[in-house]
Amino acid sequence: MATVGRAKLRIPSGADAPVGPGALYELGEDVDPHLIQHVADQAERDATFADAPLHTFVSAEDGSLWVKTSATANTWATIYEPLPAWRPLELLGGYQEDTYTPQVRRIGKQVWLRGRIARTDGTVIPNGGIGIAKVPADCIPQEEIGAYAGTSSLAGDVVIGTGKVEILDVGTASSLGNPGTVLWWSQDGATAAGTPWVNVSGSYWID
16 A cells, blocks of 8 residues: 655555545544644543643634644643633632722732732731632642742831742642631831731743
């Protein structure tokens, strides 16, 4: 059986007997791995194409497109996925949103937070190591603590108006909170009693 093209598609040559059905079957087998396969979602991809060959492309109904990166494992690289929706960020007791809704979004291994948080009783948020929120379970850092610079109100005796936002990792054993707790640390230190609100906008990696 002769082959053509970079995909080495099998086709009957002049010396082959007229075996039409068998030849078409073999041609179909050769072409199939090069097609973009269709599924409803990632769950169907994993269930249906776990044993698919390396380089298999699969597309979902929402436009997601993946390519298989292993000949033996159910491992895929994402070429495109639509952005997931923002989700509500769980606030701890005594805290509420202030002007901007606290939300969380995870894309791959990176998590973004946004929004303002204030005390429900109108008092200031203390300066050091205060738990104010908690991220969803799938957004908890797995390897090391998440940390980035956050901003705060300049009202009252606040001078710097910035601090550190930390998200406790899965291995944390701390009196400040459980894994996934969002902590606020002010850089104003003892120069201010606290800040009226904290903006948690920023991002961190979970792996």
